[in-house]
Amino acid sequence: MGKFYVPKSRARDNRYLVHVKEYTHYHKEGYLIVRGLLSREDIAGLYELAEQSRLNRPKPDKTADEDNADPLKEEFAKATRIHMLSRLHPAAERGMLHPRIVDVAEALIGPDIYALQSMLFLNPPGKGGQGWHQDSCYIRTHPDTLIGAWIALEEADEENGCLWVVPGSNHEPVYPPDGMGGGNVHALDAFGDLNGVRNVSHLDDDVNTLSKVVANYPPPIPVPLSPGDVLFFHSHLFHRSYPNRTTDRYRRSYVCHYCNARSWVPWDHDGFEGDSGNYRQILARGATHHPYAEPVFGTEVFLADEEEESNSVTMMGMDNGMMMPMGMEKDE
Numbered sequence: 462m463g464k465f466y467v468p469k470s471r472a473r474d475n476r477y478l479v480h481v482k483e484y485t486h487y488h489k490e491g492y493l494i495v496r497g498l499l500s501r502e503d504i505a506g507l508y509e510l511a512e513q514s515r516l517n518r519p520k521p522d523k524t525a526d527e528d529n530a531d532p533l534k535e536e537f538a539k540a541t542r543i544h545m546l547s548r549l550h551p552a553a554e555r556g557m558l559h560p561r562i563v564d565v566a567e568a569l570i571g572p573d574i575y576a577l578q579s580m581l582f583l584n585p586p587g588k589g590g591q592g593w594h595q596d597s598c599y600i601r602t603h604p605d606t607l608i609g610a611w612i613a614l615e616e617a618d619e620e621n622g623c624l625w626v627v628p629g630s631n632h633e634p635v636y637p638p639d640g641m642g643g644g645n646v647h648a649l650d651a652f653g654d655l656n657g658v659r660n661v662s663h664l665d666d667d668v669n670t671l672s673k674v675v676a677n678y679p680p681p682i683p684v685p686l687s688p689g690d691v692l693f694f695h696s697h698l699f700h701r702s703y704p705n706r707t708t709d710r711y712r713r714s715y716v717c718h719y720c721n722a723r724s725w726v727p728w729d730h731d732g733f734e735g736d737s738g739n740y741r742q743i744l745a746r747g748a749t750h751h752p753y754a755e756p757v758f759g760t761e762v763f764l765a766d767e768e769e770e771s772n773s774v775t776m777m778g779m780d781n782g783m784m785m786p787m788g789m790e791k792d793e
């Protein structure tokens with residue numbers, strides 16, 4: 462008889478238990494907002510890291526933004542996001558592997574979860590924004606199981622550049638960017654009419670031709686969030702953000718990407734050797750038959766435990782055409 466594991470994290474205190482309605486909303490609409498998933502204490506370390514990154518940044522080249530009289534803006538002239546701090550700072554690793562975030566990922570795309578990527582957004586006044594795109598275009602996983610978690614470190618609203626999403630667009634295939642040999646589209650040759658798109662992520666809808674597919678949908682919706690709220694979003698979902706149009710507020714957020722740890726991952730932000738980057742991805746929950754990495758700073762992860770395995774259920778065909786789990790008494 463085969464075995465399957467029972468994730469150890471089931472018994473954990475403070476585990477976030479996903480509701481069926483949340484699961485169906487995510488799979489139907491392509492996103493899920495979990496309000497207050499992280500506490501103020503949980504995000505304090507990430508907020509502090511964003512502050513340090515802001516204050517310790519080398520002064521930008523004056524010529525890069527020379528008409529800008531606002532020192533606040535000048536300080537941030539070039540920096541809107543910092544990639545992969547999770548490989549450099551304990552707080553960033555803890556944020557990416559936060560068990561309550563992984564709890565949700567486990568229910569939506571798991572049970573086995575890799576943590577792949579982290580980005581700390583600063584988005585000072587006048588800066589930031591990313592035009593319409595689909596995340597699977599940038600991060601390749603086979604099967605394609607990628608999910609994003611957008612963690613608000615402060616109020617994010619339309620003024621300072623919250624995310625916008627197109628509900629239901631997660632059911633679209635990934636549109637291949639022209640000139641990138643199909644990008645990360647799965648089974649590109651299996652489609653008869655999957656047209657390429659140009660300038661994906663460009664802020665200007667006139668040049669970013671993914672906006673033409675977005676226009677087939679009802680109007681996109683903004684996703685304003687408060688500190689500790691987390692937006693989970695499907696990697697095929699059309700989404701974007703606008704530059705921060707305030708003069709006195711930042712838009713600090715932490716955005717991480719995960720996938721099912723049974724996926725083949727021919728990707729790593731910092732590159733990889735051989736034919737897959739699986740060995741560089743942290744196993745954040747469950748188990749995998751692929752190679753994986755461990756947290757660098759000792760953040761606790763909840764992996765499958767051999768001792769907690771259970772027997773799997775095998776179905777058997779009966780004479781009357783019904784299926785019955787093996788080992789169950791036959792109902793006479």
Ligand SMILES: O=C(O)CCC(=O)C(=O)O
Nearest residue numbers: 582590591596701702716
């Ligand atoms: O937060 C943003 O401004 C953009 C984030 C985004 O689109 C992404 O992480 O895919």
